[in-house]
Amino acid sequence: MTITRRALLGASGAAAVFIGAGLVSGRGQAATIPEAPTTDSPATAPPLVPTTGPDYNPVVTINGWTLPPRIKGQWKEFHLVAEPVVREIAPGMVAHLWGYNGQSPGPTIEAVEGDFVRIFVTNKLPEHTTIHWHGQLLPSGMDGVGGLTQPHIKPGQTFVYEFQLKKSGTFMYHPHADEMVQMAMGMMGFFVVHPKDPAFRRVDRDFVFLLNAYDIEPGAYVPKVATMSDFNLWTWNSRAFPGIDPFVVAKGDKVRIRFGNLTMTNHPIHMHGYDFKVSCTDGGWVPEAAAWPEVTIDCAVGQMRAFDFVADYPGDWAIHCHKSHHTMNAMGHDTATWIGSGRDALTSAMQKVAPDYMTMGASGMAEMGEMEMPLPDNTLPMMTGWAQFGPVEMGGMFSVVKVREGLASDDYADPGDYEHPPGTVAYEWTGDEPVTDAPAQAKAEPQVEVQVVKPSANSVHNSH
Numbered sequence: 001m002t003i004t005r006r007a008l009l010g011a012s013g014a015a016a017v018f019i020g021a022g023l024v025s026g027r028g029q030a031a032t033i034p035e036a037p038t039t040d041s042p043a044t045a046p047p048l049v050p051t052t053g054p055d056y057n058p059v060v061t062i063n064g065w066t067l068p069p070r071i072k073g074q075w076k077e078f079h080l081v082a083e084p085v086v087r088e089i090a091p092g093m094v095a096h097l098w099g100y101n102g103q104s105p106g107p108t109i110e111a112v113e114g115d116f117v118r119i120f121v122t123n124k125l126p127e128h129t130t131i132h133w134h135g136q137l138l139p140s141g142m143d144g145v146g147g148l149t150q151p152h153i154k155p156g157q158t159f160v161y162e163f164q165l166k167k168s169g170t171f172m173y174h175p176h177a178d179e180m181v182q183m184a185m186g187m188m189g190f191f192v193v194h195p196k197d198p199a200f201r202r203v204d205r206d207f208v209f210l211l212n213a214y215d216i217e218p219g220a221y222v223p224k225v226a227t228m229s230d231f232n233l234w235t236w237n238s239r240a241f242p243g244i245d246p247f248v249v250a251k252g253d254k255v256r257i258r259f260g261n262l263t264m265t266n267h268p269i270h271m272h273g274y275d276f277k278v279s280c281t282d283g284g285w286v287p288e289a290a291a292w293p294e295v296t297i298d299c300a301v302g303q304m305r306a307f308d309f310v311a312d313y314p315g316d317w318a319i320h321c322h323k324s325h326h327t328m329n330a331m332g333h334d335t336a337t338w339i340g341s342g343r344d345a346l347t348s349a350m351q352k353v354a355p356d357y358m359t360m361g362a363s364g365m366a367e368m369g370e371m372e373m374p375l376p377d378n379t380l381p382m383m384t385g386w387a388q389f390g391p392v393e394m395g396g397m398f399s400v401v402k403v404r405e406g407l408a409s410d411d412y413a414d415p416g417d418y419e420h421p422p423g424t425v426a427y428e429w430t431g432d433e434p435v436t437d438a439p440a441q442a443k444a445e446p447q448v449e450v451q452v453v454k455p456s457a458n459s460v461h462n463s464h
């Protein structure tokens with residue numbers, strides 16, 4: 001991943017900087033705008049370890065990155081540039097979106113409870129915009145609602161937002177101007193405020209992503225901005241499976257996964273292999289004694305949720321939205337149902353007039369996951385992805401939490417397929433298999449405590 005320093009004083013940037021400086025003035029300091037780092041990469045950047053101020057464990061933005069601040073006196077300064085961007089949704093498809101600093105979503109902002117933040121926002125879009133700091137407690141005039149709390153930021157202008165971070169937690173940012181268009185085009189970003197006390201609710205790995213959705217016709221590049229419910233690309237951080245990086249975790253780590261929903265519908269996010277505790281919402285921390293257990297957590301529109309778990313169980317554990325159409329990609333949502341249609345008769349009749357004709361789906365659509373179907377340019381197959389046992393038949397909002405023994409604390413590289421201990425993989429019954437009396441999983445994975453208490457006890461480690 002390369003993050004380049006934006007040459008702000010380029011031919012087209014000079015005017016914007018000059019106008020911005022005028023709007024910024026009044027604080028007594030010579031106004032200089034911090035550089036706006038940018039990237040064209042959809043890779044997951046390593047966490048940005050703090051070099052000043054209180055210690056904290058930085059977050060990892062899945063297929064994203066964190067915006068480095070400039071420290072100026074008591075201020076932590078950031079510079080966001082709203083602009084058209086090109087985002088790879090997954091290998092084989094790019095989208096022409098609007099975002100910040102080269103990508104959609106924009107970079108994650110990280111700071112610490114009590115910090116004074118000064119956020120410069122330069123508008124390089126063809127229309128006006130603002131930024132709303134979702135969930136933050138701040139002066140009304142810093143809330144970013146165009147028309148209501150501030151004038152809109154016109155193309156070419158730079159505005160400044162200044163506020164103190166009153167509390168730690170999980171927040172996001174997005175425009176509050178022409179919202180339907182600007183969010184449908186990908187404008188959003190994560191905002192994490194770490195506790196002043198480095199030990200408070202600390203975890204070892206902390207992942208963040210935003211739920212978003214696009215309606216992009218196969219072969220097209222720009223989302224249809226008026227779509228209300230019939231989206232065909234369901235994404236995390238503007239990436240669809242198999243383009244969403246795995247959540248790589250070392251066995252024994254304390255792990256937090258945080259997400260926010262800026263689509264037009266709710267998403268029940270489900271993680272296999274674990275139960276977890278809901279630890280934080282955009283309203284604040286859930287007291288530990290009150291954190292409730294889940295294996296699926298529904299995230300309504302405009303909500304944020306974080307859940308915590310201890311990575312006791314090695315494996316490849318699916319994490320996905322549980323709405324089955326949200327784990328599909330663009331091709332195939334309109335597919336006719338052929339189940340039970342008597343495909344052979346239909347196929348031979350059709351092939352008399354169209355020799356290449358195939359009837360898909362007479363016994364289900366799993367074959368769609370295996371076939372290398374010719375696709376129009378710039379789209380993604382309905383269900384796709386391969387792993388060690390075959391086609392995964394997924395798309396959209398799907399990834400894998402990969403829990404491995406012995407990873408270094410800063411190792412987020414994809415460790416590949418999980419090597420299952422002998423006797424712990426579902427197998428075909430042939431009648432010739434040796435039958436053992438002891439449960440295979442209990443023998444092969446002694447770290448899993450199987451307590452025989454009573455049938456209803458929630459003590460046995462289940463997958464789903």
Ligand SMILES: [Cu+2]
Pocket residue numbers: 234266267268321322323326397
């Ligand atoms: Cu969903």
